[in-house]
């Protein structure tokens with residue numbers, strides 16, 4: 001398995017390229033920006049992009065998705081509960097003082113339970129609302145890897161003060177859907193350092209008091 005995670009854009013969103021040397025297939029998670037670099041990495045590994053999965057419709061995660069789709073033909077998957085956020089991309093761009101990227105409705109709804117990924121590495125979509133209403137995590141079960149978007153970070157959790165955010169809901173999502181995973185599960189969050197479910201269960205200050 002090829003697994004590369006690198007920060008992209010102004011807010012340093014973690015973008016991940018996940019591929020398979022044998023089949024030449026790849027998926028990209030959260031292509032927020034730096035599309036030329038993502039295309040370079042795909043080319044360097046000789047991979048064909050099969051799928052673009054976006055954990056939620058904040059500009060720093062979804063901003064490059066349409067450009068990447070146009071360059072590769074790969075479909076975009078996003079949870080439909082984030083369509084209102086996608087529609088307010090100009091407002092999101094104004095928060096950052098940047099130009100709004102082109103956006104388009106997803107090709108498929110990344111709904112709860114959907115299986116995404118490439119033929120040799122598949123993940124289950126966990127709908128984990130709270131940071132946004134359409135926030136999802138991707139759980140690669142045999143690989144024991146969770147892509148947590150902006151729901152869970154090393155030592156922190158996603159902010160809930162933006163439109164669509166809900167502080168009680170994000171804690172419920174984390175406790176019910178993520179803390180039920182095995183301690184050794186690697187967590188690759190939407191920003192910052194990698195962690196594990198066990199480390200967060202033990203030490204994340206936001207998770208110590210149950211609602």
Ligand SMILES: [Zn+2]
Pocket residue numbers: 056058131150
């Ligand atoms: Zn976000």
